Amino acid sequence: MRICNVMEYNYQQLKNMLATRLAQDRIFTEEAQLLAYGTDASFYRLIPKMVVRLKDLDEVIFTIQACDQLNISCTFRAAGTSLSGQAVSDSVLITLTDDWREHQIHDDGHKITLQPGVIGADANKYLVSFGRKIGPDPASINTCKIGGIAANNASGMCCGTAQNSYRTVDSMKLVFADGTLLDTASEESIVAFEHKQPELISGIKNLCTDVRNNVELAQRIRHKYRLKNTTGYSLNALVDYSDPIEVIKHLMIGSEGTLGFIAEITYNTVIEHPYKASALIVFSSIEEASQAVTALAKDPVSAVEMMDGRAMRSVADKPGMPDFIQHLNLEAGTLLLESHASNQATLDQQCNAIMQTIAQFNVIESIAFTTDAHTVATLWGIRKGMFPAVGAVREVGTSVIIEDVAFPVENLAAGVRDLQHLFDQFHYDEAIIFGHALEGNLHFVFTQGFESPDEIQRYGDFMDAVAELVAVKYQGSLKAEHGTGRNMAPYVELEWGKDGYALMQQIKALFDPRGILNPGVIINDDPQSHIKNLKPMPKADDLIDRCIECGFCEPVCPSRTLTLSPRQRIVLYREIQRREAAGETAKSAALRDVFEYQGLDTCAATGLCADRCPVGINTGDLVKKLRTAKYQKFTPIARWTADHFTATTKMVSVGLKANELAQKVLGEKTVGKVTNGIRNLTGGKTPIWMPEMPTSNRHQPKNTKTHTGVNRKVVYLPSCASRTMGQQADNTDSRPLTEVTTSLIKKAGFDIIIPESLADQCCGMPYDSKGMTALAEQKSQQLEDALWQASEQGKWPVLMDTSPCAKRSIEQFTQPMEILEPTGFVLKYLLDHLSISPIEETVMLHVTCSSRRMGLENSMLELASACASEVIIPEHIQCCGWAGDKGFTTPELNAAAVHPLKEQVPDNCTRGFSNSRTCEIGLSHHSGIPYQSILYLVDEATA
Numbered sequence: 001m002r003i004c005n006v007m008e009y010n011y012q013q014l015k016n017m018l019a020t021r022l023a024q025d026r027i028f029t030e031e032a033q034l035l036a037y038g039t040d041a042s043f044y045r046l047i048p049k050m051v052v053r054l055k056d057l058d059e060v061i062f063t064i065q066a067c068d069q070l071n072i073s074c075t076f077r078a079a080g081t082s083l084s085g086q087a088v089s090d091s092v093l094i095t096l097t098d099d100w101r102e103h104q105i106h107d108d109g110h111k112i113t114l115q116p117g118v119i120g121a122d123a124n125k126y127l128v129s130f131g132r133k134i135g136p137d138p139a140s141i142n143t144c145k146i147g148g149i150a151a152n153n154a155s156g157m158c159c160g161t162a163q164n165s166y167r168t169v170d171s172m173k174l175v176f177a178d179g180t181l182l183d184t185a186s187e188e189s190i191v192a193f194e195h196k197q198p199e200l201i202s203g204i205k206n207l208c209t210d211v212r213n214n215v216e217l218a219q220r221i222r223h224k225y226r227l228k229n230t231t232g233y234s235l236n237a238l239v240d241y242s243d244p245i246e247v248i249k250h251l252m253i254g255s256e257g258t259l260g261f262i263a264e265i266t267y268n269t270v271i272e273h274p275y276k277a278s279a280l281i282v283f284s285s286i287e288e289a290s291q292a293v294t295a296l297a298k299d300p301v302s303a304v305e306m307m308d309g310r311a312m313r314s315v316a317d318k319p320g321m322p323d324f325i326q327h328l329n330l331e332a333g334t335l336l337l338e339s340h341a342s343n344q345a346t347l348d349q350q351c352n353a354i355m356q357t358i359a360q361f362n363v364i365e366s367i368a369f370t371t372d373a374h375t376v377a378t379l380w381g382i383r384k385g386m387f388p389a390v391g392a393v394r395e396v397g398t399s400v401i402i403e404d405v406a407f408p409v410e411n412l413a414a415g416v417r418d419l420q421h422l423f424d425q426f427h428y429d430e431a432i433i434f435g436h437a438l439e440g441n442l443h444f445v446f447t448q449g450f451e452s453p454d455e456i457q458r459y460g461d462f463m464d465a466v467a468e469l470v471a472v473k474y475q476g477s478l479k480a481e482h483g484t485g486r487n488m489a490p491y492v493e494l495e496w497g498k499d500g501y502a503l504m505q506q507i508k509a510l511f512d513p514r515g516i517l518n519p520g521v522i523i524n525d526d527p528q529s530h531i532k533n534l535k536p537m538p539k540a541d542d543l544i545d546r547c548i549e550c551g552f553c554e555p556v557c558p559s560r561t562l563t564l565s566p567r568q569r570i571v572l573y574r575e576i577q578r579r580e581a582a583g584e585t586a587k588s589a590a591l592r593d594v595f596e597y598q599g600l601d602t603c604a605a606t607g608l609c610a611d612r613c614p615v616g617i618n619t620g621d622l623v624k625k626l627r628t629a630k631y632q633k634f635t636p637i638a639r640w641t642a643d644h645f646t647a648t649t650k651m652v653s654v655g656l657k658a659n660e661l662a663q664k665v666l667g668e669k670t671v672g673k674v675t676n677g678i679r680n681l682t683g684g685k686t687p688i689w690m691p692e693m694p695t696s697n698r699h700q701p702k703n704t705k706t707h708t709g710v711n712r713k714v715v716y717l718p719s720c721a722s723r724t725m726g727q728q729a730d731n732t733d734s735r736p737l738t739e740v741t742t743s744l745i746k747k748a749g750f751d752i753i754i755p756e757s758l759a760d761q762c763c764g765m766p767y768d769s770k771g772m773t774a775l776a777e778q779k780s781q782q783l784e785d786a787l788w789q790a791s792e793q794g795k796w797p798v799l800m801d802t803s804p805c806a807k808r809s810i811e812q813f814t815q816p817m818e819i820l821e822p823t824g825f826v827l828k829y830l831l832d833h834l835s836i837s838p839i840e841e842t843v844m845l846h847v848t849c850s851s852r853r854m855g856l857e858n859s860m861l862e863l864a865s866a867c868a869s870e871v872i873i874p875e876h877i878q879c880c881g882w883a884g885d886k887g888f889t890t891p892e893l894n895a896a897a898v899h900p901l902k903e904q905v906p907d908n909c910t911r912g913f914s915n916s917r918t919c920e921i922g923l924s925h926h927s928g929i930p931y932q933s934i935l936y937l938v939d940e941a942t943a
Helices: 002-019 031-037 057-070 120-130 146-151 187-196 198-213 215-224 244-252 286-296 309-314 323-327 344-358 373-384 386-393 409-425 453-473 489-511 566-581 585-601 608-612 619-630 632-643 645-666 668-681 720-724 737-747 773-790 803-812 822-833 849-853 857-867 891-897 917-927 934-941
Strands: 050-054 074-076 092-096 103-106 111-114 169-175 181-183 261-268 275-283 303-308 333-341 363-370 398-406 432-436 441-449 694-696 713-717 725-728 751-753 798-800 839-845 868-872 909-914 931-933
Touching: 002 050, 002 057, 031 050, 031 566, 031 585, 050 057, 057 074, 057 092, 057 169, 057 261, 103 120, 111 120, 120 146, 146 261, 169 244, 181 187, 187 198, 187 244, 198 215, 198 244, 198 489, 215 489, 275 286, 275 344, 275 373, 286 303, 286 333, 286 344, 286 409, 303 309, 303 373, 303 409, 309 333, 309 386, 309 432, 333 344, 333 373, 344 363, 363 373, 373 386, 386 398, 386 432, 386 441, 398 453, 409 432, 409 441, 409 453, 441 453, 453 489, 566 585, 566 619, 585 619, 608 619, 608 849, 619 632, 632 645, 632 773, 645 668, 645 694, 645 720, 713 737, 713 773, 720 725, 720 737, 720 917, 725 917, 737 751, 737 822, 737 931, 737 934, 773 803, 798 803, 803 822, 803 849, 822 857, 822 934, 839 857, 839 934, 849 857, 857 868, 857 934, 891 917, 909 917, 909 934, 917 931, 931 934
Parallel strands: 050 092, 074 092, 713 751, 713 798, 839 868, 839 909, 909 931
Antiparallel strands: 103 111, 111 261, 169 181, 169 261, 275 333, 275 363, 303 333, 303 432, 398 441, 432 441, 694 725
């Protein structure tokens, strides 16, 4: 008890110290926040005592020094996609704000300097114009961050051991356990570091000498690193380098936050070949496939992905799969091949050479090398669909576990067979094997429950057997690319031997003498640590039970920096359900109270998370379902608005006119002060006012005829937003969207058909977003009937001038009508009848979440680029967070979602464009420039 009290006192002391430098809203100590952040992609859970979000290097140094002073442990977290438990903590969890996204490109793209918060895919995006990329290519590259990529020495399908972080690091900026800073690219910093840390420098020199004198250990290290290996520390640094700074730099790669903090890394980049081709080859057996891998090692292959028979069967029933997959037996072994080249002729030669090698073996099915984008996507969809295929069929309450080993390539077939025997022995009947065959790197995926001691024991016994098989029998590596974490910590000594493990303990003691950095990871004296602190996965709701908490959804979530990400929403909701099932009523109620705002009120429910989720979970669907109960008391009012929609929109118009009048009479500042003052008095129950509030739309669209004798028609449905809302008062082009749209359509020579009872039409989205499904379906059906009639039973295309309405209608309608939002309609129907003269202007472009989900990002960019000399799509804004009416009721969601926008607007840019009238309000407010529909840009640029 006394120790507990002392630690509580220390944490309070730490909080007080941090509060002197950090904003209070970046120090988390509330239960719900700690639980939400205490989850990563692994099957472990530790609940931190404190979570801090740090915005710059000074804050990191200050926080580490404070922890060191109080002897409090801390763990660094990047994206939390790690699979081995290295990013969870029961002490202080250090995360980073979005301020850590800086990058610098050097030497015509041959080097790139990156802060740890840069997402891996973004780093490659910055290098595209140079024909370069970073070497590491983990499967999670669209989510994982550079800090995690380097700290875990993550690799992937193509990078192998030659292009991982260890091999391509140029320099680093590091913070050590006592707060000391080292910039390995600066001679001045190196000299200062050597002066301040003489014990570390001399200790590294001694370790290098000891390893070189231990011939057997040095040979073991070289053998281990001819394989992919992330088990333990990067001991190859001690044989590859003699300069202590180089050794330190390379030891930090793969150290999983246990030796220090990587504040910046400069990579030597690698070539990104523009020409690529893929092929799928099925062999009669794993042995045949493995022999082919050995032969292919001499050929110009960039990737060789192996899949066993069970793996292929797991995706056989997925849409778009080749028919022959359904008929393969479990003995078959499959290779997915890819070759890269700088030109088509070379690529063709390489593919021919590879196929000549393959011809020596017993091939039973194949898809020849192809560059067709659709076929290539299908082939790689087979490989990428395997992990989620297991996750999607697992029993509720079980975890999906993906293990990651490497065999010497000459033992690959035997290793696969032995693993399959272990699956049978321990009754993992659903387990599948796939992996990066050129490196002998295999992943195996299986499901495991941890609800009973017997199940935990089964998993423990299985891992013992796997460790013995891989590390002892075949002298392979137990972790090839996923990091040691907590998962393999008990087996590090088994793989490396007593002298190798002792060496790692010495490294840890040199870098972190007080043991405060990520304790329990890599070095762990508890032989049972891998079967402790296991994450519960209770049944919560069919909509989310398949979630594996990988975090792939997080980068696209507009509320992730305000309250919760989709992963965190699911974590909290699962805990609520667990508590209720356990009869912990009071605890459950307390968490529900927090979840009301953090989980429900601040979710935009856009569904972008579903596009990133490996198993297709739309967390927004759960939120809308839960909102049904929340908004139940408002159903009578909502029903009245649905039944009297014309009157409802008229009331909105009256309100907008009143706002216009008030601004003219009282002035903008007074109106804002009064309206927002009322909002403050009502505790946020009334809408917020902002200067960008739209005027009232007084234009009424009508049926038109061109009298050209050309039979071109379109049904035009202005959304309820564009029917009622005009532009903000200070827009250069003050015409309402309905007027601009009709102008553009007429300009292209189309007749306009306006549906009957236009003022009463709505796609149903305002009701759907609040969980009022019946009312939403009622309005959607009403609209479908009107459009079916107006389009003459689908004869004419239907234009909806805002993308969210178009997307919902496409998803809901049952009649065969062509529904288009502005970009799709202009590109398909109007441009052929218009002459474009691009305006000499830099413009911003916001691609709405609905447009992204419809796959229109490139189309919107294409259209905008045809109409303006320069188009900028700002980074890191996937959804503006306006979410229907939440921009008025929960404006902090909109502010958080578009926080990076204003700083990305160039000085010479005065306008922005999008395709959703409501989204444009928030974009205008937070960017400092007015946003309008992209139809304004097209109308201005065409004749």
